[in-house]
Amino acid sequence: MLKAVQLKKTFNEGTVNEKLALQDLSLTLPDGDFAAIVGSNGAGKSTFFNAIAGSFYVDEGSLYLDDLDITFMPEHKRSRMIGRLFQDPLLGTAPHMTIEENLTIAYLRASGHTSAFSRSAEKERRFFREQLRELDMGLEDRMEQPVGLLSGGQRQALTLLMATVVTPKLLLLDEHTAALDPQTAAKVLALTARIVRDRNISCLMVTHNMHQALELGNRTLMMDSGRIVFDVSGEERAAMTVQDLLDRFKQGAGSELNNDRILLSE
Known part of the structure; x- marks a missing residue:
């Protein structure tokens, strides 16, 4: 509260x-x-x-x-x-880092960990892949690609996932x-409503x-x-x-x- x-x-x-x-x-x-x-x-x-x-x-x-x-x-x-998203899709992510690296940073910050993944790395990758699959944008197959190559809608959906990968208060x-364009905005809003509700x-x-x-x-x-x-x-x-x-x-x-x-x- x-x-x-x-x-x-x-x-x-x-x-x-x-x-x-x-x-x-x-x-x-x-x-x-x-x-x-x-x-x-x-x-x-x-x-x-x-x-x-x-x-x-x-x-x-x-x-x-x-x-x-x-x-x-x-x-x-x-x-x-506290998770936060801004109007500009370019904010909130590191463009030269991969999707997986961005998710890892978000996970470590929100969970309070101070060291990088070691023996649990594969487990976390599977978790990230499952979360990305729920976005229904094909990003689960692009985890090694730099975030800077994503469209605005994909990037904002990823930022939403980063803000909630560890459920915030x-x-x-x-x-x-x-x-975002109207069609993409509607999709991101639907994702938002589902994540917040679930x-x-x-x-x-x-x-x-x-x-x-x-x-x-x-x-x-x-x-x-x-x-x-x-x-x-x-x-x-x-x-x-x-x-x-x-x-x-x-x-x-x-x-x-x-x-x-x-x-x-x-």
Whole structure:
């Protein structure tokens, strides 16, 4: 379970570029919850993810993962418990290393091992091959190929597998299909939903697609000006339309959502 308590973060404080990025943001994400987050550029979505991942420390507030206080835990230690995917398929992998080598690094980091495989190497290779086969992209037969030769969709699917090869306590998806073509994006989203469901992973996913925000997972959050202005789940969410979301955003934020990318999403 993730628990964020009254998070606050200001960048460039005391300068003309001062920006209040998070303000009194609180959220509880129980085990197995899959929440989609919608908000305009600058709403604080990626900043919230960076705070959770440990890219910086918040100015005020606390963060807990299960019963562990991670507020001031270094980023590299949090990465053993938190998986993360970015919008750019080029991030998250080493292009000159093979598929197997990338998976090995991800496995070692998440499992806390400090030495390379030895006698168990073949066992791990079989495990990786089985996991890759489930992606249904033929990557199980290309384990010795450099990741840089993969397409964007293949690379993002591999990154998803790397983030979950050891089941994380939390998965952060920062528009992880936005750079993919619609067909590939749909396939990666289906893989995402299956992995999150089958492993009961707590997940936060940023999306600009209003329909996805209502269809994927079991919960929808809307952010504005560094705070959560709307949080819906259950039967109320199931009955909502995109227009309902826009209306509720206006009620919570005090103004209409003004972002063409979101409003024109299919």
